[in-house]
Amino acid sequence: MTSAAGCGLLFWLCLQGSPGDGSLGLASIEKSDIAERLEIIASPNMEGRDSPSEGQARAASYITGLFAEFGLKPAADARAVLAARGGERASKADENLFLRPFSRELSAPDxxxxxxxxxxxxxxxxxxxxxxxxxxxxxxxxxxxxxxxxxxxxxxxxxxxxxxxxxxxxxxxxxxxxxxxxxxxxxxxxxxxxxxxxxxxxxxxxxxxxxxxxxxxxxxxxxxxxxxxxxxxxxxxxxxxxxxxxxxxxxxxxxxxxxxxxxxxxxxxxxxxxxxxxxxxxxxxxxxxxxxxxxxxxxATRRMPVRHDNLVAILPGTDEALARQFVVLGAHYDHVGVGPRGRVACGADDNGSGVSALLEIAEALALNPPRRSVIFASFCAEEDGLIGSREFCANLPVDAKNIVCMVNLDQIGVGPTKQTSVLGTAHNPQLSAVLARAKQLGKTGITKIHHGRRKELGQSIKLFERSDHFEFHRIGIPAIFFFEGLPLSNNKDYHTWRDTVEGVDLAKTTSTAKLVYNTIWILANDDARPPKPRD
The missing domain is CATH 3.50.30.30 (Glucose Oxidase; domain 1)
Structure with missing residues (x-):
């Protein structure tokens, strides 16, 4: 969607279904929007979005600009976090309350x-x-x-x-x-x-x-x-x-x-x-x-604290009691930067696809907010060992006991168009029923959801520990991971300079975004919430 569509689009969408069943937002999710956003996020102009980098800062500015355009709100503690942890860059970015900074020691220019x-x-x-x-x-x-x-x-x-x-x-x-x-x-x-x-x-x-x-x-x-x-x-x-x-x-x-x-x-x-x-x-x-x-x-360089930015926005819920509970939708926006030969890792699938889908889902949910509140979190430094999500979970903007579930999007744009994989149901069996309902809630284009076949069980367990949802799982929050498919070796462009927009299946990314929208809609509207995950 684009803001130019305005009230006319909203009126048309209202004719497509009842706001109470989520169809209003589902009908708004469009491949063209995802394509447009992916082109920007995975542009060589972002220089591979290394953590940290000027290119990553440009990507953060673009993403948080859309958060504001959608009418999302900063976290309640955002101003205090910026003031306390923003470091030297706080004065430059103190009006962007969607930035949630932290620091880690790196060798930096002296x-x-x-x-x-x-x-x-x-x-x-x-x-x-x-x-x-x-x-x-x-x-x-x-x-x-x-x-x-x-x-x-x-x-x-x-x-x-x-x-x-x-x-x-x-x-x-x-x-x-x-x-x-x-x-x-x-x-x-x-x-x-x-x-x-x-x-x-x-x-x-x-x-x-x-x-x-x-x-x-x-x-x-x-x-x-x-x-x-x-x-x-x-x-x-x-x-x-x-x-x-x-x-x-x-x-x-x-x-x-x-x-x-x-x-x-x-x-x-x-x-x-x-x-x-x-x-x-x-x-x-x-x-x-x-x-x-x-x-x-x-x-000269020397070791010093260097600022990194997670990106966090909140869509308030509509139910007076349930609005104090939260569903988290996450997708890391960093990638691996530039190689010694000057080749740029554009990271279109990893993870421009996930971020583009997150933005489309955020805009769709903002049209018709669910009962519970939704936190949209785009993490940095995932490629460095889940550092951004670990920092986020150590300093949550809300009480951990009020987080109902975390849904993670990471690499959703390669593989069979009508299929996707979801990891985490072994730890959260009740979420299998949620996914089955999500598949039926409204037409998504996804016909098959893989949970990891027996011969891939070892790889799926290892993969479950390799993206940002795992940090939520570690602190006892139910978490599932939407991923393009196993085995990972099927994606020949993974972590290469060849991971460009041309290699992303936009139809698959859009269909997965619709399925995730339905999943979030169910989690954010059901009276009951999933139990704590199994170890």
């Missing part, structure tokens, strides 16, 4: 130890801003001053017959390079990125050539135009791909910074974007005069 300046004839002519123009690279610290040299992509490859340093002398210099490799249809492997593009390979090549430091220009993903106003991201972690051996960072790296395109343009005295495109087109090394230009930089 402002006191980071600096970048351009010198011409030994005079400082420009100084640059941490976070906007440059970021340190973790474990690539040091203080450097040297003559500036443009080094293309920092690649020396006999296989590709490509040498950025032929006729150049990197020794003793600070070398500015673009991340990745030339984006050429035939050179290297075309759109497939080779090992030569790894930042660790680039830095090792520069170190072997005698460079004293490196400035690595971050580029937008292949074929994608990223908003130039986006802040430059610090890579807290690097994506590792399923089925591919991780190229690890050397223990002793060359001192290095990531820099923006605008920063590179000022340092080189030419348009860096046009230069990169020229190198892509020609796929041949190019020299650039940087005479009388030097740089000095300091690169």
């Amino acid at each position: 402002p006191a130890g980071c600096h970048l300046a351009l010198l011409e004839k030994d005079e400082i002519t420009a100084e640059f801003e941490l976070g906007r123009d440059f970021q340190p690279i973790h474990r690539a610290g040091g203080s450097v001053r040297g003559e500036l040299l443009f080094g293309g992509f920092g690649i020396q490859s006999k296989r590709a017959k490509y040498d950025d340093f032929k006729g150049q002398r990197p020794a003793g210099r600070v070398v500015l390079i673009f991340e990745g490799e030339p984006r050429h249809k035939r050179k290297f492997d075309g759109t497939e990125v080779t090992r030569a593009a790894s930042i660790w390979t680039q830095l090792e090549t520069l170190k072997a050539a005698g460079a004293v430091g490196a400035l690595v220009v971050q580029r937008s993903p292949f074929g994608v135009e990223v908003d130039p106003q986006n802040a430059l991201d610090f890579r807290y972690t690097w994506a590792a791909w399923q089925g591919e051996q991780l190229r690890r960072q050397p223990a002793r790296s060359l001192p290095a910074l990531h820099i923006s395109m605008d920063c590179a343009s000022e340092l080189l005295g030419t348009d860096a974007r046009k230069l990169a495109l020229k190198l892509d087109k020609r796929a041949k090394p190019q020299k650039l005069k940087t005479r009388d230009r030097s740089v000095s930089f300091d690169s």
Whole structure:
């Protein structure tokens, strides 16, 4: 749905069924809405939504903007949580009460130890801003001053017959390079990125050539135009791909910074974007005069508390007594970020599909709220070990005894279109009856619900412990997990850069969203509530 549809859509929906049976909201769930939201959440512009990252912050802003548009409410304690736990970013985001922040210790940029300046004839002519123009690279610290040299992509490859340093002398210099490799249809492997593009390979090549430091220009993903106003991201972690051996960072790296395109343009005295495109087109090394230009930089990180944001909104219930009880619908919005070769993990199925469905269900329920209240929670740092949901459960916005059930959506967009899997009924047998009723409550498009066949029982038990519902289960709250299907190995794009919007079955995602809507509707309206889960 879109707000432009307005009252006309609401009137039409009222003709489709009685508000008392949930059909009003069910009729509003549309594939086009889910597609539109998935395109945004899983856009390369979100840079893989690593926890934390600037891309994830952009995703959070989009999701919470929709919470507000739907008329959802912040948690009662939201302002107090922001004031107490928001850290340095609290003042920037203090009006977004849907953010529920917490901190964990990570290696992060050390402002006191980071600096970048351009010198011409030994005079400082420009100084640059941490976070906007440059970021340190973790474990690539040091203080450097040297003559500036443009080094293309920092690649020396006999296989590709490509040498950025032929006729150049990197020794003793600070070398500015673009991340990745030339984006050429035939050179290297075309759109497939080779090992030569790894930042660790680039830095090792520069170190072997005698460079004293490196400035690595971050580029937008292949074929994608990223908003130039986006802040430059610090890579807290690097994506590792399923089925591919991780190229690890050397223990002793060359001192290095990531820099923006605008920063590179000022340092080189030419348009860096046009230069990169020229190198892509020609796929041949190019020299650039940087005479009388030097740089000095300091690169440093240190362990410190770093803010993360869970996203929480509440739809108040309509029954005076039951409104003090809550059903939680959750879906993590983080993913694994960017890999060392610059490939973005868009995370369309994992878990753009779940978040897009959560948003559609939230909008549908807001049209006709149920008796109990509903908490919509989108967690960060799921990929790091359920950290966001664990933090949420340790600091709940309501009393745990008032939470009736938690329903989790994680990877619901791949596999047979008319089937879905639900884990957790072994721990909560009564919820099997709820799911059977949900399947019959209104047409969803799901014809079969898998609970894990006997031969998959071991995997389903392990999988049950691998997503956010498990933290609710651990504190005695009934929880079920909607998932695309077992075995997980059927999804060949899981945790790879190939997990893009094109690979998501929108019909399946929409059908699953309808089934989950019915499930929430039943849980939020029944007089009785499920008993505590079995161990």
